[in-house]
Amino acid sequence: MKGATASLALTAFGARGIEIVNPLETIRVGLIGSGWYGKRAPVEVVALCDVDRNILVEAGKLVSQRQPSGKTPRLYNDYRKLLSENELDIVLIGTPDHWHALQTIDAIKSGAHVYVQKPTSVDVIEGEAMVAAARKYQRVVQVGTQRKSRTQRKSTPHLIDAKKNVVDAGLLGKISHVEMCCYFHMRNQSNPPLEPIPEFLDYDMWTGPAPLRPYDGLPHIRWWRAFMEYGNGIMGDMCVHMLDTVRWMLDLGWPKKITSTGGIYVQKEAKSNIADTQSAIFEFDELNCIWQHRSWGTPADPDYPWSFIIYGEKGTLKGSTMKYDFIPYKDEASRIHKDVVYEREKYPEDLTEERIELNAAPATRLHMLDFLNAIDQNDRPVADIEEGHISSASCILANLSMKTGRSLIYDPEKRIVVGDPEATKLLQRAYREPWVHPDPDNI
Secondary structure (H helix, E strand, O other): OOOOOOOOHHHHHOOOOOOOOOOOOOOEEEEEOOOOOOOOOOOEEEEEEOOEHHHHHHHHHHHHHHOOOOOOOEEEOOHHHHHHHOOOOEEEEOOOHHHHHHHHHHHHHOOOEEEEOOOOOOOHHHHHHHHHHHHHOOOOEEEOOOOOOOOOOOOOHHHHHHHHHHHOOOOOOOEEEEEEEEOOOOOOOOOOOOOOOOOOEOHHHHHOOOOOOOOOOOOOOOHHHHOOOOOOHHHHHHHHHHHHHHHHHHOOOOOOEEEEEEEOOOOOOOOOOOOOEEEEEEEEOOEEEEEEEEOOOOOOOOOOOEEEEEEEOOEEEEEOOOEEEEEEOOOHHHOEEEEOOOOOOOOHHHHHOOOOOOOOHHHHHHHHHHHHHHHHHOOOOOOEHHHHHHHHHHHHHHHHHHHHOOOEOEEOOOOEEOOOHHHHHOOOOOOOOOOOOOOOOOO
16 A cells, blocks of 8 residues: 555565575465565465555556566455455565554454564554464564564674674673664655545545545655654654664663653754654663654764664674674774675676665565564564564654653553553554554454
């Protein structure tokens, strides 16, 4: 149901030259949110769903050209029909954030394993329900944090190296401060006029459980990211990656307390209602992890505009999707630098894929192979839904802290904000009828 931002198409299932240990004999795949690029892979994509008919038809043609059978998948406007009319082993969900929970839970109930993009949800209780569904129906659910995932197996080679050879090797010493940031100018600054809904787009279905905004252009061509109605702002889009990385590297669970301030301080002229400036503190035992984003001005460090910095008593580790640097406290000769691993020579087709992120391609391949192996081995994947939920919910709680003006302490066992009934009510947002919010106690 989304055109051009987080779709995986056939990339999701490996690539030539990578062996899958004990692969599934038959992999029947359904894709919700048909996306924009794919690769050849030994799977059968049997069904596609998108509310944009033009994108759906185009995706069907692309898949038919690339999968071994040459068959065009069955095409759907409504994901519920896709799930009810096909027996699927795996469902890929590449829709905007406001659809993730319902589609993941429904796919799990249909018997499929699920790959879902990050953040996992738009409210905290949605995420709790997703975890409950995965556990109840014993399905593998992998979250799209492939550049940064928890557990000893990882999907981004240079960050695996940083964890192993810097953090785990003890080169940082005691760690008690982390900084994370994003200074990309990624907040949409436009003010498009209202216009008629095009006949090829089912805007009501695209909106689903979210509030129905007046139509002012194709929302699924990234325009939806400008609005809190559909997502979690830059906090949920970019901080979730870095927080997930830091949690993985330092073996962290839920934050003890979350505090955030911010708002629209500079870019007031646009329709966008996401914060252009936001700071957050995620407190752990003897460790504060601080986030900062600005969608204006210059980055604090031009070499690391979207990054994390882990400060230890013996040195500092800077990391991003592109590289890492270890800077020792005293011995300059012990500095370490590693760059992202590209696979241009091994997979030259990467160079011809439209809008592909070359630095992310190796991570995506490894992430999806891990997903398949987790299914085959009846194990949890590197970015299991529970870990994705913790990182996503922490970012959502930061937004709620900014909204309420108070620090929040979340109790995941009771699913409440401790001592704050008003904030507790905000853990679950209202759904537009006739859609019904999932209940983690009644999945």
